[in-house]
Amino acid sequence: MTAIDFEGVRFSYDDSKNALDGVTLHIAAGEFVAVLGGNGSGKSTLAKHVNALLVPRTGTVLTLGMDTQDPDSLYLIRQNAGMVFQNPDDQLVATLVENEVAFGPENLGVPSSELELRVRDALHEVGFRDASFATHETNALSGGQKQRLAIAGVLAMEPRILILDEATAMLDPRGRRGLLRIARELNANGMTVIMITHSMEEAAQASRVIVLREGRIVADGSPAQVLCDKETLSSLHLRLPFAVRLSLALQQRGIPVSIHLDESSLEEELCSLNSAM
Numbered sequence: 001m002t003a004i005d006f007e008g009v010r011f012s013y014d015d016s017k018n019a020l021d022g023v024t025l026h027i028a029a030g031e032f033v034a035v036l037g038g039n040g041s042g043k044s045t046l047a048k049h050v051n052a053l054l055v056p057r058t059g060t061v062l063t064l065g066m067d068t069q070d071p072d073s074l075y076l077i078r079q080n081a082g083m084v085f086q087n088p089d090d091q092l093v094a095t096l097v098e099n100e101v102a103f104g105p106e107n108l109g110v111p112s113s114e115l116e117l118r119v120r121d122a123l124h125e126v127g128f129r130d131a132s133f134a135t136h137e138t139n140a141l142s143g144g145q146k147q148r149l150a151i152a153g154v155l156a157m158e159p160r161i162l163i164l165d166e167a168t169a170m171l172d173p174r175g176r177r178g179l180l181r182i183a184r185e186l187n188a189n190g191m192t193v194i195m196i197t198h199s200m201e202e203a204a205q206a207s208r209v210i211v212l213r214e215g216r217i218v219a220d221g222s223p224a225q226v227l228c229d230k231e232t233l234s235s236l237h238l239r240l241p242f243a244v245r246l247s248l249a250l251q252q253r254g255i256p257v258s259i260h261l262d263e264s265s266l267e268e269e270l271c272s273l274n275s276a277m
């Protein structure tokens with residue numbers, strides 16, 4: 001089953017130019033898709049079409065088979081496609097952790113007998129396992145913890161699609177790694193994940209990479225196809241991931257390594273070469 005279907009989608013904020021300019025895109029349930037592209041290329045506009053915050057001027061968007069322009073589907077679409085944004089301080093609404101997580105499901109009318117369980121499960125899923133954490137104050141949390149909490153708030157609504165719109169952009173390396181790990185775990189358990197990012201290293205962790213430019217999809221494939229394509233990436237002013245650059249530099253110096261997307265697999269191959277010598 002497809003989770004998301006864009007068919008010839010055009011959208012503009014002000015008629016002067018199209019923020020999305022003819023996007024056709026199909027994302028299957030359970031995919032982990034990274035979306036790359038420069039500032040203003042249409043990434044956030046695309047994301048907002050998935051949960052009907054925006055609707056197309058022309059074309060159609062189906063989210064879990066529901067037309068985002070059908071008012072009767074809005075409720076189910078919003079519940080099923082949760083978004084987490086860049087700035088952790090912009091999206092938390094409650095003073096206490098448990099109230100923050102309960103906010104979404106409460107608004108959905110989840111009965112109070114079930115709320116407590118939802119809150120606990122959602123906090124567990126983002127790695128907050130200590131029961132006392134539920135009564136912590138949200139403003140005392142680190143940026144990474146706030147983003148995990150924002151994800152927990154979305155998870156408590158039991159969505160099938162999670163959209164992260166540059167959710168790691170304001171985090172330190174540890175916070176970024178933590179968020180990425182959670183995204184991967186959720187995906188491994190069946191969640192469809194759309195991750196908008198500026199980091200080529202993060203994109204390398206996805207199962208599919210899409211690149212946007214001026215509202216159009218200009219690359220779409222596996223990380224190996226898209227992130228190792230030096231010509232295309234440089235024409236889009238994107239850098240190759242670090243491990244790819246290092247693999248290429250080693251090859252140029254006559255060291256027989258293959259191209260690696262991630263550092264640990266490159267490290268492994270280098271070590272096995274070393275022990276074979």
Ligand SMILES: Nc1ncnc2c1ncn2[C@@H]1O[C@H](COP(=O)(O)OP(=O)(O)O)[C@@H](O)[C@H]1O
Pocket residue numbers: 013014019037038039040041042043044045046
């Ligand atoms: N609220 C808005 N009003 C007018 N123009 C906007 C608005 N949001 C985005 N745009 C324009 O739409 C285009 C795509 O923006 P956006 O989807 O935010 O790109 P990205 O997320 O890739 O940086 C840009 O040209 C941007 O200036």
Ligand SMILES: [Mg+2]
Pocket residue numbers: 043044045165
């Ligand atoms: Mg954006």
